[in-house]
Amino acid sequence: MEHKGPVFAPEYEPLPKGVKFRYNGKSMVLSPAAEEVAGFYSRFIEHDYTTKEVFNKNFFKDWRRLMTKEEKDVITDLKKCDFTDINNYYKQKSEERKAMSKDEKLKLKEENEAITKEYGICMLDGHKEKIGNFRIEPPGLFRGRGEHPKMGMLKTRVIPEDVIINCSKDSKFPKPPPGHKWKEVRHDNTVSWLASWTENVQGQVKYVMLNPTSRLKGEKDWMKYEKARELAKKIDKIRENYKHDFKSKEMRIRQRAVAMYFIDKLALRAGNEKDEDQADTVGCCSLRYEHIKLYEEKNGKENVVEFDFLGKDSIRYQNEVSVEKRVFKNLQLFLNNKKDGDDLFDRLNTTILNKHLSELMEGLSAKVFRTYNASHTLQQQLDELTPKKGTVAEKVLAYNRANRAVAILCNHQRAAPKSHEKSMENLINKIEQKQADVKDLKREVKNLPKKSKEYEKKHNALKRAEEQLAKLKINRDDKEEGKEIALGTSKLNYLDPRITVAWCKKHDVPIEKAYNKTQRAKFRWAIDMVDETYRFD
DNA sequence: TTCAAAACTTAGTACTGTCCCT
């Protein structure tokens, strides 16, 4: 492994004289350190974050910590701080960047490409590989997701003295920037990272790693799907096994069994325990009393469990599922004598669960179920939805619907795009226009003598218009159904790409319809490997 | 054996560039 080391964030450029920070209405010159952090906050002042007390409190505390004595004496109340001038300055800078001439933009692009060429590539086992994140995260304010207790804290600047380099002993070591030293240069070929540093807000180690297109990452991805296929072969036995455990005498085993049922049936995440200083989110093992409700009957279904909790990234999971009678009875038992804040599975955690899983199958852990169920669902949905005869557009719609079924299973949500309403309106207008066209053409065709040149021309035009109309309608349905569902995550992380590649080949759909450029690069291994007979069952 | 740290995967959102229309 040989590389040039990471790229650091540019030095702070102090504000020009005319840009004023004001305290209590009076302009005030800040020390560079305090000014830089004031600049970070100024970029947020039009954002919801600054209405949150936690954000403001954390920010103010960290900001004051690096003020000079004099600044600290004066600046005691965030409410009296006026950042608008600074904010306007940065907005103006960004406008200027947008308004740059073509040449200036091109120059910037070329400079950027030069950096990528030098620092974005490494040599691994004699092969050139792209690096994923070779730029070290710049300083700024921490933006957690959901109700994060640390939101607004200052994420400090990382310098070479913070960075550990990992490379081969016999390689040309990266040079630290002039006047600096690395924290350490080590040679550990049992890990895949090129450089690491410890981030100050949560104390977590951050890594520079390879791009997903690299051989190393590709092989790991491939192994992940092979593991999921291995599970596919054993899933019947495993289901039998946990269903049997629903009746166990031991509470811990019953809890384990019900958790496995959830993970298998609903594709829930494992649910590790979390610290107090993180957002309160849960997964399967960490579900609490308040996260589920039981109904012997609801909406015509029996034994209904209603889930409502915040999962990863504080994304809400809401679902109403009819479960097996024994599961329902067990849940009643688990909830008995409990109250808000109590664990649903008080005799279970992810370590216990994964330990058991690894005994059922080597390398089996909770997340393998998610991969398996996602890929399995895609295969099964493609079988069901793909029209035998149909246009490419119709097949692609079927593919997107199959993809969407997986995204729903995995609860991959997104905020509906801001432009959704508007673009939907445009699309509907287009459809109406096209419908009118079709109508007109039909009438014209009717009135023309058959076999005339004019007739043929209009007839073809009509056919074309009808095809376009069908396409537009498909487009509309696709868009509306998917407005709050993110397809990318499942496509990138859960769906065995060989299923998609084989499906494209089998149904004469160009691979570009399913995968964009980045995705094709990541899934190169599958595109090269697979023929139309591949299946994931 | 326990537990925290390290390592690596998965995740949504913000930003950027491009295309097309006015």
Added chain:
DNA sequence: AGGGACAGTACTAAGTTTTGAA
């Protein structure tokens, strides 16, 4: 030229699993 829509990309937080020290 300006601006909106959209796709693709960059970013980095937040999970899971593995590792290894106490």
